[in-house]
Amino acid sequence: GAFMAIMLFLVTATTMIVEVVKRLVPRIPTDLMVFIVAIALTVLALYVAAAVMDIAVPWYCVVGAVTMGFAVAYAAMFGWEKFTTLWSRLKDHMKNK
Secondary structure (H helix, E strand, C coil): CHHHHHHHHHHHHHHHHHHHHHHHCCCCCHHHHHHHHHHHHHHHHHHHHHHHHCCCCCHHHHHHHHHHHHHHHHHHHHCHHHHHHHHHHHHHHHHCC
């Protein structure tokens, strides 16, 4: 539940930021811009959450945030419906192992 809510927030924020920046800097390819914004927002969200909870951020959490940034970029580029379908298939696959 919470993971999907965070993902939805990050995907929405990524889409909105990319739409604005795309008009300001039209020369950068949109897909590249989506990757940069999604990863930056996800890592920023990690550090904001850590600051709010007053905890240290180990290196592997940053790696996890970058990886999650790719998932945010995927959802922003191909749509939330495709992402949730892929996520459901992955969860089912992991349960059957």
